[in-house]
Amino acid sequence: MADPLLRLEGVHTHIGQYHILQGVDFTVPEGGITMLLGRNGAGKTTALRTIMGLWRPSRGAITFDGRAIGGVATPDIALAGIAYVPETMAVFSDLTVEENLILAARSGPIDPRRRDWIFSFFPAMQRFWHAPAGVLSGGQKQMLAISRAIIEKRRLILIDEPTKGLAPAIIEGMISAFRELKHEATILMVEQNFRFAAALGDTVAVMDDGHIVHRGKMADLAADEKLQTRLLGLALDQHQ
């Protein structure tokens, strides 16, 4: 079996006096989408932020592509090929859509073919190319945040709840986009919408109270209602 692209071993993270991650172990295989699921407050977002270097792990090892990145500065992690899409529709509001993407293209000018490829599944980006990102709707901001992560080829993309607060029609569009994206990048995605996760995920890790409590194939979890109820509190047919 090939080495995983990302490996977390016994990772602990403290935020102030709170011990959020309490020995997280999981791997992300190269290619496809790994879903990180769990109840609210389980530590999913902290796990992504710790991988990205936004929180420093207090113990444990994080290895990306064979290189230890635990405690490495965030810009170095980004330059190593990891992109991060936070859950807060994190765009630079005063800059235009174009400028947001220019900033994200670190290796040089934006490749027009790459830009057109993004336009093909996020047409709003083309329409609002010269508009300040602050005027975009919530869904469009989320599309821009994702576009920023994919404007260049990355090894790994960390995405935190991309469907949060979005209309069902936009979510359907995002499913198609991510199906295309997963052919060229490995994705680790935190998601609350189980239907969305089940439609996209290849592998899954479930967190609870700062630990990983389940690892396996997404299809197996989607097919096992009892397991869903035990791990997540609700079965698939009861989810949104």
Place this chain on the structure above:
Amino acid sequence: MQNGDAMISALLSHDLPKSKVLAALLGLILLGLALAPFLFPGAAAINTAAKICIFIVLVASYDILLGYTGIVSFAHTMFFGIGGYGVGLSLYFLGATWPIVALGIVVALILGVALAFIIGLVSLRVKAIFFAMITLAVASAFLILATQLSALTGGEDGRSFRVPELIRPATKLLETPVFGLEITGRVAAYYLIFFAALALFLVALRLVNSCFGRVLQAIRENELRAEALGYRVVYYRTLASCLSAALAVAAGCLSALWLRYTGPETTLSFAIMLDVLLMVVIGGMGTLYGAVIGTTLFVLAQNYLQKLMGIASAATEGIPLLPRLLHPDRWLLLLGILFVLSVYFFPTGIAGRLAGPPRKEESQR
């Protein structure tokens, strides 16, 4: 015509004023400053115009820090002072020639940028309020140093010095007046200041509209997001501090050449720092055109409000209370009220207000 428009757009780094009123106001100020010696005769008027030119550069440089990068610094006049003392002391001790002016500028730039680099590297990692406090302490120390080293700096009295002959007031450059104006070294000095300020302003505009400027804006908005894109925040903030300091040093050099004097009151005082802060806020933070408008209004108010109040006081003599309220001695009170009103009615500054909010349909491709 199209070529002309393209050239203006390129000169302004494609950052054209966002409304016609703003463009007209900026055009009026540019025209007024360009023709000031001809339009407004007298020493006071040309002094005011030169001060506006110099302060536009100083305020624009501060806006790169405050408006574009979100760094609050109280040490900005220190760099202005370094420029003033650099040129002033060089001319005082080494003689009034152009190579000495150049030497003074280079020495001041090196010192100013090195100091900005050290302050930035040491203190830009800390929270904004602590950085502001550190800069306040450094600026105070520099002010005391400049005052105490009287053998070198002239202490509180400062230094008066001669400037190169071309820009000395007594120098007569043309035998016959042009449009009724005698072309003396003073006029030459004014145009030296005007064109240098214009060039420096365009450099600043190019800077904020470059990719570097966009990174600064991204850092101001959310530094963690900028870091997650791979930008080293401390590096960019330190570089912004150095560039902003270099522009402030240049403004200080121009000030020394114009005043033929340099001293703590004209370059290093905290009153100037406060004026700069007000000019940025009134004009509008995060838009260099705001620096032009804020500076012009502020300097005009500082120089002419007292006279205007005298006229208004005399005109309202028959009315109870008003003449006393408008007495020229109360000009600072009225200036304060005007600032409070301008900040209340123009929270994004005058340039920000005139540019207006971006309209969605307008900005679509």
